[in-house]
Amino acid sequence: MYGFLHPRPIRRIMEKDMLKQLLAAGLLTIATPALAQTPVLTVLTYDSFVSEWGPGPAVEKAFEATCACDLQFVPAGDGAALLARIQLEGSASDADVVLGLDTSLIAAATATQLFAPHGKNPKLDLPVDFADPIFLPFDWGWFAFVYDKTRLAEAPKTFAALAASNLRIIIQDPRSSTPGLGLLLWVKAAYGDRASEIWTALADNIVTVTPGWSEAYGLFLEGEADMVLSYTTSPAYHLIAESDDTKAAALFDEGNYMQIEVAGKLAGSDQPELADKFLDFMLTDAFQSAIPQTNWMYPAVTPAAGLPQGFDAFRPKKSLLLSPGAAQSVRDAALAEWQAALAR
Amino acid sequence: MASRARPLNPAARALAVLLLALVLAPLAAVAWRGADLSLVRADWSAVRFSVTQAVLSAAFSTLLAIPVARALARRRFPGRAGLITLMGAPFLLPAVVAVLGLLAVFGRSGLLNSALTAVGLPPISIYGMQGVVLAHVFLNLPLATRMILQGWLSIPAERVRLAQSLGFGPSDTFRHLEAAMLRDVLPGVATVILVICLTSFAVVITLGGGPRATTIELAIYQAVRFEFDLGRAASLAGLQLLIGGLAALAAWRLGRPAGFGAGLDRDLPFAAPPGWRQWGDAGALAAVTLFMILPLAAVALRGLPGLSDLPHSVLPAAGRSILVAVLSALLATTAALVLALASARRPSPGIEVAATLPLATSGLVLGTGLFLLVQPFAPPMRLALPVTILVNVVLSLPYLYRILLPETRALQAGYGRLADSLSLVGWSRLRWLILPRLARPLGFGAGIAAALSMGDLGVIALFAGERQATLPLVVSQLAGAYRMEAAASAALILVALSFALFWVFDAGGRHAAA
Numbered sequence: 102m103y104g105f106l107h108p109r110p111i112r113r114i115m116e117k118d119m120l121k122q123l124l125a126a127g128l129l130t131i132a133t134p135a136l137a138q139t140p141v142l143t144v145l146t147y148d149s150f151v152s153e154w155g156p157g158p159a160v161e162k163a164f165e166a167t168c169a170c171d172l173q174f175v176p177a178g179d180g181a182a183l184l185a186r187i188q189l190e191g192s193a194s195d196a197d198v199v200l201g202l203d204t205s206l207i208a209a210a211t212a213t214q215l216f217a218p219h220g221k222n223p224k225l226d227l228p229v230d231f232a233d234p235i236f237l238p239f240d241w242g243w244f245a246f247v248y249d250k251t252r253l254a255e256a257p258k259t260f261a262a263l264a265a266s267n268l269r270i271i272i273q274d275p276r277s278s279t280p281g282l283g284l285l286l287w288v289k290a291a292y293g294d295r296a297s298e299i300w301t302a303l304a305d306n307i308v309t310v311t312p313g314w315s316e317a318y319g320l321f322l323e324g325e326a327d328m329v330l331s332y333t334t335s336p337a338y339h340l341i342a343e344s345d346d347t348k349a350a351a352l353f354d355e356g357n358y359m360q361i362e363v364a365g366k367l368a369g370s371d372q373p374e375l376a377d378k379f380l381d382f383m384l385t386d387a388f389q390s391a392i393p394q395t396n397w398m399y400p401a402v403t404p405a406a407g408l409p410q411g412f413d414a415f416r417p418k419k420s421l422l423l424s425p426g427a428a429q430s431v432r433d434a435a436l437a438e439w440q441a442a443l444a445r
Numbered sequence: 446m447a448s449r450a451r452p453l454n455p456a457a458r459a460l461a462v463l464l465l466a467l468v469l470a471p472l473a474a475v476a477w478r479g480a481d482l483s484l485v486r487a488d489w490s491a492v493r494f495s496v497t498q499a500v501l502s503a504a505f506s507t508l509l510a511i512p513v514a515r516a517l518a519r520r521r522f523p524g525r526a527g528l529i530t531l532m533g534a535p536f537l538l539p540a541v542v543a544v545l546g547l548l549a550v551f552g553r554s555g556l557l558n559s560a561l562t563a564v565g566l567p568p569i570s571i572y573g574m575q576g577v578v579l580a581h582v583f584l585n586l587p588l589a590t591r592m593i594l595q596g597w598l599s600i601p602a603e604r605v606r607l608a609q610s611l612g613f614g615p616s617d618t619f620r621h622l623e624a625a626m627l628r629d630v631l632p633g634v635a636t637v638i639l640v641i642c643l644t645s646f647a648v649v650i651t652l653g654g655g656p657r658a659t660t661i662e663l664a665i666y667q668a669v670r671f672e673f674d675l676g677r678a679a680s681l682a683g684l685q686l687l688i689g690g691l692a693a694l695a696a697w698r699l700g701r702p703a704g705f706g707a708g709l710d711r712d713l714p715f716a717a718p719p720g721w722r723q724w725g726d727a728g729a730l731a732a733v734t735l736f737m738i739l740p741l742a743a744v745a746l747r748g749l750p751g752l753s754d755l756p757h758s759v760l761p762a763a764g765r766s767i768l769v770a771v772l773s774a775l776l777a778t779t780a781a782l783v784l785a786l787a788s789a790r791r792p793s794p795g796i797e798v799a800a801t802l803p804l805a806t807s808g809l810v811l812g813t814g815l816f817l818l819v820q821p822f823a824p825p826m827r828l829a830l831p832v833t834i835l836v837n838v839v840l841s842l843p844y845l846y847r848i849l850l851p852e853t854r855a856l857q858a859g860y861g862r863l864a865d866s867l868s869l870v871g872w873s874r875l876r877w878l879i880l881p882r883l884a885r886p887l888g889f890g891a892g893i894a895a896a897l898s899m900g901d902l903g904v905i906a907l908f909a910g911e912r913q914a915t916l917p918l919v920v921s922q923l924a925g926a927y928r929m930e931a932a933a934s935a936a937l938i939l940v941a942l943s944f945a946l947f948w949v950f951d952a953g954g955r956h957a958a959a
Contacts, residue, residue, distance in 0.1 A: 148918070149926045152914075152919075152926065153758050154928065155922075155926060184670070184673070189813065189817060193820065274656075274663070276671060277650075277663060277667065277670065282671070304655075307655060308553070309651060309653065309655065310655050312646065312663070312666075314925065315541075315921065315924035315925045316647065316924075318929070319545060319924060319929050320651070323545060323549070324553065324554035325554070342927070439656070443655045444657045
């Protein structure tokens with residue numbers, strides 16, 4: 102019965118032993134494996150990229166139209182889980198490309214020596230200079246505290262002003278979430294040795310620390326806090342998807358820290374040319390135009406059609422970003438400071 | 446399964462070994478890949494915090510459940526059956542959904558603080574140890590109530606009648622009947638809850654209020670995901686298992702079979718003492734109903750508006766989740782029955798530990814270890830659902846075992862020798878003695894297992910391919926893409942389906958027992 106519906110999976114599975122075959126026939130028919138003849142490009146990425154409301158479906162369709170290949174996305178949790186996953190798989194990984202690491206993880210990813218240089222020098226629309234021999238940016242954003250204009254008339258303009266206020270904020274844990282780690286590096290980049298002081302002053306403003314972005318943002322929308330750590334593009338989501346212009350992002354005089362999301366080719370890929378082709382495709386309009394309204398980040402190369410409404414509303418004058426090496430080297434000390442200051 | 450043989454039933458022994466292997470092999474695989482086993486100083490404060498909040502949560506959940514279970518045992522009122530069924534619900538809520546439900550009542554802009562502010566009182570904060578314990582009590586008190594109520598119902602009517610004819614007052618009944626039953630049931634209940642709370646992750650961080658509320662599981666996250674220090678992750682997970690194992694052994698030492706003997710199954714409710722005790726019972730029931738219903742209603746209200754425009758992927762994901770849940774429940778119930786029967790015939794600390802340890806495993810380490818073990822043989826993506834079912838069976842078995850054990854003990858004590866003397870063994874013993882007499886706890890347990898398996902997300906996240914998302918994964922993907930309303934609706938569907946599955950099994954068991 103299943104053979105009739107899915108001839109290819111069954112033929113491949115027949116090679117396995119009896120138990121696996123049973124399991125496979127009963128449960129795995131949904132996981133249609135690769136078509137035998139067309140080459141398969143496997144891209145490991147984070148969950149929300151792949152979901153039907155993420156960029157994945159549009160990107161897959163557009164790339165498959167040009168590549169004569171089968172593009173398969175494999176979701177692997179969030180950005181931080183991606184790197185752990187690739188380290189777990191090591192050189193045995195089936196993946197050809199990893200898409201969705203960010204600047205604070207690049208140094209650790211490079212150190213695994215599992216990635217190959219891309220050899221490209223594309224022109225990017227980033228507010229800072231960024232070039233890495235191994236990782237290519239595909240989108241980026243600024244971290245910012247997001248608030249509701251109807252509940253908070255005037256947002257603080259510096260960390261010091263925020264700390265001095267009675268405003269209640271929700272942040273993410275830097276030990277389990279990339280925005281949380283971003284904030285840690287933001288304070289470090291802005292204040293250096295004074296970071297610990299800032300955290301001590303902020304301690305009484307912090308309602309709670311959540312494990313990930315979605316819990317924090319959910320709590321904020323439920324009215325548990327005045328501000329939440331998110332992105333400058335978050336208000337654009339509410340504006341475009343919900344026609345709600347009440348959300349705003351606070352721009353700080355110290356500058357807002359950036360997150361650049363990158364992709365890299367694995368050295369062990371069995372489809373290196375296809376992987377290169379995908380990285381080229383990644384910076385074309387077909388890919389980049391899908392980014393703003395699915396990932397709600399700035400595309401690395403602004404598409405010919407420009408940016409959607411709301412994306413120009415909150416642009417900080419100053420962008421902060423530590424180099425991958427610097428981010429890696431300050432992380433442990435910054436984390437210890439953070440823990441000490443908030444544990445009181 | 447010959448009845449004369451006193452050594453441990455070989456099937457049960459094999460199952461216990463398999464369970465231990467499924468818990469320990471992934472841990473060993475992670476430790477093997479790690480550089481060396483080590484802990485850092487901060488880990489010890491994580492251990493301290495985890496244990497403290499787990500002990501407090503277990504103590505409050507269990508102690509507060511006793512008056513509620515007693516009120517349910519000795520009072521008859523309209524809606525009693527519905528209330529008992531509803532007790533299955535909070536336990537089934539995904540952590541994040543439960544937190545949002547609680548915040549609607551206890552949060553900064555929740556009902557309670559709105560009421561306090563309205564009468565001019567200062568607001569209270571849910572964030573901190575109090576919030577963690579409150580959430581754990583919300584999730585576990587109803588489960589504890591159900592398990593303890595099961596104990597009350599298992600006291601034979603003959604003993605109750607005898608007590609009444611001897612003119613026992615409520616305090617004599619407590620001393621001679623209820624205390625013995627509680628001695629049998631409470632250690633197991635408290636252990637299960639303690640160990641669940643030990644590994645609780647999202648609830649503790651979200652309501653904990655900051656890095657003081659660092660648990661072992663968060664330290665494991667950090668070790669695996671940001672530092673890829675598998676040695677440290679394995680050490681932490683091992684320590685967590687050790688604490689869980691010690692708790693299981695302690696419960697085994699403390700628990701004593703009540704030894705009521707068998708009865709004729711006449712339905713005779715406990716004497717319902719009048720006066721202040723009646724008001725006390727009514728108060729306990731009203732308080733627990735309100736405590737459960739308000740957050741549940743908030744969950745439903747948040748989910749309703751978005752139901753009409755849910756993404757298409759919800760439907761197939763729900764189908765996969767139901768398939769996984771039903772298969773997991775059937776397998777887990779069978780395995781737990783084998784273990785509980787064997788343990789009733791011949792008490793064994795080995796079985797006790799094997800049937801409790803899975804609760805103390807770190808979801809992340811279990812998933813990572815299984816991934817490492819599976820990867821050399823097959824692409825993990827293709828085994829996503831079988832692995833999920835296996836993990837669900839392992840993780841839900843401890844609850845089933847705890848629910849079944851007091852009943853299999855009573856069954857063995859009451860009917861074991863009679864059945865042996867009639868040579869009622871094997872299939873016919875199962876058909877004519879065990880299944881009819883255990884229908885109620887088997888249904889309740891299978892319902893819990895099915896509902897738990899609907900909600901489990903920890904492991905599939907590592908294995909799931911593009912087209913294999915289960916419902917909990919869809920919920921988290923929606924929430925991760927700003928779609929909080931759709932996420933709330935998908936979560937409501939998840940909760941409704943879990944509860945429906947629970948109800949089908951639970952009501953089925955009660956129907957078969959009646």
